[in-house]
Amino acid sequence: MVDHEPQTVPLDAWHRSHGARMVDFAGYLMPVQYEGIITEHLHCRTGAALFDVSHMGQATLAGPAAAAALERVVTGDIAALKPGRQRYTLLMNQAGGIVDDLMVANFGNHLLLVLNAGRKHADVAHITAHLPTGVTLTPAFDRALLALQGPQAAAVLAELIPATAAMRFMDAIETTALGTDLTITRSGYTGEDGFEIGMPAAHAADVATALLADPRVKPAGLGARDSLRLEAGLPLYGNDIDESRTPIAANLGFAIGKRRKMTWDFLGGAAVRAAHDNGPAERLVGLRAEGRAPVRAGATLHDAAGAAAGQITSGTFAPSLDAPIALGYVRADLATDGTALTATLRGRAIALHVSPLPFVPHRYAR
Amino acid sequence: MTEIRFTKDHEWVSLDGDIATIGITDHAQSALGDVVFVELPEPGRSVAEAEACAVVESVKAASDVYAPLAGTITEHNAALADDPALVNKDAEAGAWFFKLRLADRAAFDVLLTADAYQAFVQSL
Structure with missing residues (x-):
């Protein structure tokens, strides 16, 4: 705010x-x-x-074992991040919710963090509170x-x-x-x-x-x-992910390092492990709507029987597809591709179905 | 002889007899950006003055379009369903939204003149 x-x-x-x-x-x-x-x-x-x-926040983390220190609060295997490499990771709270999603780059003598604009001040306070003596997070927000x-x-x-x-x-x-x-x-x-x-x-x-x-x-x-x-199916912090959603519910399990999944030794790890082992109540899915009307964030979803199914968290008109697309959380039993759902838009039911992500294939230079 | 008036909701209203043709102004389409979807009222529907009766969606957001005056919808512009971007290309002519048989022809005269609308836009 x-x-x-x-x-x-x-x-x-x-x-x-x-x-x-x-x-x-x-x-x-x-x-x-x-x-x-x-x-x-x-x-x-x-x-x-x-x-x-x-507007995004750049910050450097330096000090002995800075990577291990960061791992206290993020899901990624930062210790294994080689110099000259970058990784997407999740900053966590005690309840297993996502405080922010961020990029971490290893520049040898320090890590560079890129934080979301609306979260950067809270992130710095949160990370700093968990750092050992000698490891310093320095904002470079200018x-x-x-x-x-x-x-x-x-x-x-x-x-x-x-x-x-x-x-x-x-x-x-x-x-x-x-x-x-x-x-x-x-x-x-x-x-x-x-x-x-x-x-x-x-x-x-x-x-x-x-x-x-x-x-x-x-x-x-x-x-x-x-x-x-x-x-590209990439979540937006504040819309598609927030402190109430676990990485598992958000389909961001890939951002939990393999080594981290052995020990779950990051803040909120026990809660994330429980979501991983038991399955989350809701999952983030891609949705495609019939017709041309965009179905936007906040619209409620219903299943074929008319029961509450979840909510849209991001929705727009996709210029590359010439069609409306959305992301939303749905009951885990409805999260399979092709599941038919409806959203109410201006008093009318709009038909949607769960769709594979990404909507448009990634074209990264791997 | 058609007359054109405007509203503070950035709509234009062209009157021919007791039939008003309504669309959004060039200023409105520019502010909305790329229009991707338009929802129009069905002919036969009675609308009150200031009643939301159409929707224009840009990539970013949905905006209501209001009946500038009370009346009955007589026609809508089906071309906008196939080509919503027409609103960006030809807002004040070809991209009209709907036609309205006015309940009270005299009410038209209270709408903004072109000069008054221009002054309103410049005051924003």
């Missing part, structure tokens, strides 16, 4: 000069679109889209973060920063290029190949301008980012 004026990102003026429509998102004025969400979305699936995600995403992203970036040519999915490098120090990971939130590039705020406009100078690159806003991630 933010009860003060929204903050601006370092690229605020840059966005406005490129025709962005700015909206308040998680306490920041962010570009929701430039040309239009559908155009930007489709460009990310065919070319290269440049997103500003500087740093900018750009995402270059799409099938042309690698070719574009390799021309500007040759070191990126050798990277594969989830690689992470620190390098000096475009006049500044950069952190670059080959990852993103669109389902496409792409990179996330961190830099000091003062250099963000220069880097963004250098990337946009390539005719294959177009700016894209958070509107397209949301429809892209939903097509």
Whole structure:
């Protein structure tokens, strides 16, 4: 919750000069679109889209056995994360609920964490409370973060920063290029190949301008980012996952390291283990609706017998599929692909069915 | 002779006899962004002034479209079902939403003139 004026990102003026429509998102004025969400979305699936995600929180974790210290509160095998590699992981509470989902990159002498904008302050307090003496989490929330995403992203970036040519999915490098120090990971939130590039705020406009100078690159806003991630079946914190949902219910069991599943020795591990062993009451599933009307977050779901079945947590119109798609939690017995459900939309029943995820295949450079 | 008036809900209303044609303004379509779905009232339905009777969905959100005046729906624009993006391309002409036989022809005159609507938009 933010009860003060929204903050601006370092690229605020840059966005406005490129025709962005700015909206308040998680306490920041962010570009929701430039040309239009559908155009930007489709460009990310065919070319290269440049997103500003500087509202997200970058933070470094350093000190002896920093990885082991982080493992107290996250589900991933961070100790086994090699230098130069990045991993998706989940920050947990005592009850087995998800405090945040985050990326962790190993840069040798420190870990780089990328946290959700609306959670970053709470995350830092939560992680810090569980750190041993000597391990320090240092927020770098003033740093900018750009995402270059799409099938042309690698070719574009390799021309500007040759070191990126050798990277594969989830690689992470620190390098000096475009006049500044950069952190670059080959990852993103669109389902496409792409990179996330961190830099000091003062250099963000220069880097963004250098990337946009390539005719294959177009700016894209958070509107397209949301429809892209939903097509890719990637959960949005606050919608699809939160402190009331376990990783098992959220279908994020893959984010619990194999070694961690032997010991369950992370905060909330016992509760997650119980959900894993007994099965959760509800599961997050993909849903496709008949017709063209988007069924959005908050809509309640019913099974074929009319009994309560769950709730939509994210829903939009998928530009790549020209059809509505959604994510939602349904009773575990209804979570199999093809299960017919209904949602009530403006007093009318809309037919949906459980659909495999992702809706649009991932195209990572593995 | 048709006259065009506007509402603070960003709708345009064109009157021919006692039949009003209603759509959303260019300002509204621009603010909504890409329109992906339009739900329209069925002919024969009686609507009260300010009653929500159509829905326009963009990628991001659903918005109601209101009956600017009381009356009976006589027709809706079936072309919008097949091509909702027409709302973005031709909001103030081809992408009309529905036609309404006004219960009270005189009520039309209280709607905003083009100049008054422009002034309203600029005040936002």
